[in-house]
Amino acid sequence: MGYGLISIRNGKTRLLEMGVLQLSKYKNHPERLSLIFKKIESLIRTHKPCAVAIEAPFFGKNVQSMLKLGRAQGVAIAAAMMHELEAVEYAPRKIKQSITGKGAASKEQVWGMLQRILDFEERPEFMDATDALAVALCHHFQMKSPVEKNKPAALKKSTVKKQDWASFLQQNKDRIKVK
Numbered sequence: 001m002g003y004g005l006i007s008i009r010n011g012k013t014r015l016l017e018m019g020v021l022q023l024s025k026y027k028n029h030p031e032r033l034s035l036i037f038k039k040i041e042s043l044i045r046t047h048k049p050c051a052v053a054i055e056a057p058f059f060g061k062n063v064q065s066m067l068k069l070g071r072a073q074g075v076a077i078a079a080a081m082m083h084e085l086e087a088v089e090y091a092p093r094k095i096k097q098s099i100t101g102k103g104a105a106s107k108e109q110v111w112g113m114l115q116r117i118l119d120f121e122e123r124p125e126f127m128d129a130t131d132a133l134a135v136a137l138c139h140h141f142q143m144k145s146p147v148e149k150n151k152p153a154a155l156k157k158s159t160v161k162k163q164d165w166a167s168f169l170q171q172n173k174d175r176i177k178v179k
Helices: 029-047 063-082 092-100 107-118 127-143 165-171
Strands: 002-009 012-020 052-055 087-090
Touching: 002 029, 002 127, 012 029, 012 107, 012 127, 029 063, 052 063, 052 127, 063 087, 087 092, 087 127, 092 107, 092 127, 107 127
Parallel strands: 052 087
Antiparallel strands: 002 012
16 A cells, blocks of 8 residues: 655645555455554654545456455545545546546656656655555645636635625615516
8 A cells, every 4th residue: 555645835745755555464454454544544643634635446357356445445534534534536547647647647657757746756666655646646736726716706706795685685776676
């Protein structure tokens, strides 16, 4: 299981931490789930993130693998929820599209783009770490909401205090039709 954390300060995005939780040495699935939960909890306590994003499950042919992956994702979501953080899911294709501009990009292309965007040199031992980092950056890009930024001023959410109905009627007498 890979994990990646980013920080956004004064418009600058930087890498905080990334890594891989090695689970293959544990044969007992409940023990693996416990380790995932503890790691997510530890990362949340240490870094105090404002958001958690995970890669949505992809469809595979091995049903047992899919079930185990679903349980692992459920444990990660539960750890986030315990800290009152919503866990947002992104499809693998959406993540790659967000980072490289191509939904079918290779892991190496994603890694290369992450290095450029976040300005880091190290090459992780396992690509699961950069996959997780890509999910974090994808979430950041989605939260910037370019749709809201590009709306005409008249359509943006108003900061003016809403008035009550009686005030509206008083100010718009010419618009009232009496039958």
